[in-house]
Amino acid sequence: MVRIGEFAWAEMEPTEGRLDWEWLDGAISILADYNLKVVLGTPTATPPPWLTTAHPEVLPRDEHRRVSHAGSRRHYCPNSPVYQDYTRKIVTAMAKRYGDDARVIGWQTDNEFGCHDTGRCYCDVCLRRFRAWLQERYGSLDALNEAWGSVFWSALYSDWNEIPLPRAAPAEHNPSHVLDFHRFSSDSWRDYQQLQIDALRERISDRFITHNFTLFSSREVDGYDLAAPLDPVSWDNYHFHGTTPSILAAIHDVRWAMKSRNYWVMEQQVSNVTWAPYNPTFRPGEVGLKVWQGVPPGADGMVYFRWRAARLGAELYHSGLLNHGVRPTRGYAEASEIGQTLNKLVPMLEGSVPQAEVDLLQGYASRWSFDLQPHNRDSRDDEAFRRALMGPCEALWVRNVPVHILPACSDSDLSGYKAVIAPALNLLSSKGAEWLAAYVRHGGTLVVTARTGFKDERGQVPGPPPGHLPELMGVTAEEFDSLPPGRVNHVRFVEGATGSAPVSPWFEVLDPGAARSVAVYEDDYYAGRPAVTMRELGQGRAIYVGVLAGSDLYSLLLDWLLPLLDVGAALETRDGVEAMARVGPAGKVLFLLNHNRAPATVTLLEGTIDALTKEPMARQLELGPRDVRISTVGMDG
Numbered sequence: 001m002v003r004i005g006e007f008a009w010a011e012m013e014p015t016e017g018r019l020d021w022e023w024l025d026g027a028i029s030i031l032a033d034y035n036l037k038v039v040l041g042t043p044t045a046t047p048p049p050w051l052t053t054a055h056p057e058v059l060p061r062d063e064h065r066r067v068s069h070a071g072s073r074r075h076y077c078p079n080s081p082v083y084q085d086y087t088r089k090i091v092t093a094m095a096k097r098y099g100d101d102a103r104v105i106g107w108q109t110d111n112e113f114g115c116h117d118t119g120r121c122y123c124d125v126c127l128r129r130f131r132a133w134l135q136e137r138y139g140s141l142d143a144l145n146e147a148w149g150s151v152f153w154s155a156l157y158s159d160w161n162e163i164p165l166p167r168a169a170p171a172e173h174n175p176s177h178v179l180d181f182h183r184f185s186s187d188s189w190r191d192y193q194q195l196q197i198d199a200l201r202e203r204i205s206d207r208f209i210t211h212n213f214t215l216f217s218s219r220e221v222d223g224y225d226l227a228a229p230l231d232p233v234s235w236d237n238y239h240f241h242g243t244t245p246s247i248l249a250a251i252h253d254v255r256w257a258m259k260s261r262n263y264w265v266m267e268q269q270v271s272n273v274t275w276a277p278y279n280p281t282f283r284p285g286e287v288g289l290k291v292w293q294g295v296p297p298g299a300d301g302m303v304y305f306r307w308r309a310a311r312l313g314a315e316l317y318h319s320g321l322l323n324h325g326v327r328p329t330r331g332y333a334e335a336s337e338i339g340q341t342l343n344k345l346v347p348m349l350e351g352s353v354p355q356a357e358v359d360l361l362q363g364y365a366s367r368w369s370f371d372l373q374p375h376n377r378d379s380r381d382d383e384a385f386r387r388a389l390m391g392p393c394e395a396l397w398v399r400n401v402p403v404h405i406l407p408a409c410s411d412s413d414l415s416g417y418k419a420v421i422a423p424a425l426n427l428l429s430s431k432g433a434e435w436l437a438a439y440v441r442h443g444g445t446l447v448v449t450a451r452t453g454f455k456d457e458r459g460q461v462p463g464p465p466p467g468h469l470p471e472l473m474g475v476t477a478e479e480f481d482s483l484p485p486g487r488v489n490h491v492r493f494v495e496g497a498t499g500s501a502p503v504s505p506w507f508e509v510l511d512p513g514a515a516r517s518v519a520v521y522e523d524d525y526y527a528g529r530p531a532v533t534m535r536e537l538g539q540g541r542a543i544y545v546g547v548l549a550g551s552d553l554y555s556l557l558l559d560w561l562l563p564l565l566d567v568g569a570a571l572e573t574r575d576g577v578e579a580m581a582r583v584g585p586a587g588k589v590l591f592l593l594n595h596n597r598a599p600a601t602v603t604l605l606e607g608t609i610d611a612l613t614k615e616p617m618a619r620q621l622e623l624g625p626r627d628v629r630i631s632t633v634g635m636d637g
């Protein structure tokens, strides 16, 4: 299939009200001649010049109230009633034209909501809508002032019209105020997408509706919310300097968890991108690595981007399946081979899903709250939260232990997981704490880290950290120490796990009440004081990790915890070799990926069969650099 149309508004409607479908009809027909189906993107990420010229008020504004000008993409405010009107008209017109066209199998809303940091607009329409949103949320100014702690820095509001947007100001805004603005902004995109879905749904019968989430998009827009009315979810998988295989694996896991359903990759790069600081080409074998990495976590569709390298426009340096001379590239050759392999695998993969015994929790509001006040701002990376999440993720990934990354809300069913990890889940209401406590009471093992529950859902501190959790965790934090890059402490396990790991950058000095200290600090004035505690409640365990740490610490913890909980790995492999499986009615399909530039050896389980040749595989398997092998274990035929 081919996805088209997502930036083509100016061609669909060259001047206001004059619709031209001839070229699109032609394109769909040519594709149909080659037996290719179409996913149509609504074109709203690129408002045409006639629209922004006639209605400059649709353009978004930044924190300084400066206009984000036309001439690029994503230059619109989702709350603009004018833009919403035009959106409704173009989407409805497309749906009327192609809604029951059998060649169009699905629809994509817009393109990468939130991309280029466009998730928040500070225009006057947003200001009015924000005030209305607040009225709806709080009902009264007293309630709002109370929730925001407006008394601090003399910001008690006595009229709804006094409430500002958190525009550029001399110092920090009230974080509860900003947090609500972030929630409002995210809701605005959810509602804007819903407007498109409503226009489509009644005219496209059972065709699917998806949205292509951008790599880290959801920094500003709550991906779980956006995903709710979609099926399948899809995302754009771009790898660039600094993006590790474990980060991409974690994003795959988030995409599955958005609906607890398999999903698609709507854009899979085939070599270099155009927009990163450095843009290396894909080395031979890299397309396969990226494509096959997505199958075990639940990708059911892979669409390459781009078909042909562009000779015009902003992405001239972007790779394609065809090059600028319209000749097939290395990526094309790899993609063809992948396609042939996939055809053979389909019967084995039919109905299969990613299975996991460990869940990580993340919540967007928590993430915003965390990044709003990171309390440790490493200038190299303003995404403090991502580092906190990747500590445990990376350690699980290295161990080939599959995870799900469910939303941290009490609707998420945790009962099937042997362990649940809540890294830096900054906001936790008393209801949320009760939900986690119920999981532990029913025998679950909960690992929460520093900063989890530090604030309640309003963004206020309910008590000594960890907020509403001390009763469950049996511990409180006496002090928290935030050190600059390069300053590390060490944490040594004294019970359960063994060994010592360097940790940075955020340390809590713990006061274990009902909990036992299982690891202590080794350095500084709190040497010997608890860094990790554990409390057993019946069959359940509540483990508190008082540091924000990288994977070193989690490696020690998991080497103890995973066998204790009987959590299995897909296979044990050495560094940089990923082994993940998808399990379905036909059995288990195991994907072995060598992310290294050097060959690697893997010891397979007895009875492993090569999924393609159906031959038994030798116990010692040699994988070349960036090699992928696919096998089955315990599958008939």
Ligand code: GLA
Pocket: 111, 112, 214, 236, 238, 267, 273, 274, 315, 318
């Ligand atoms: C995004 C967009 C595409 C294109 C690619 C380039 O994912 O959706 O339109 O800009 O990036 O890598």
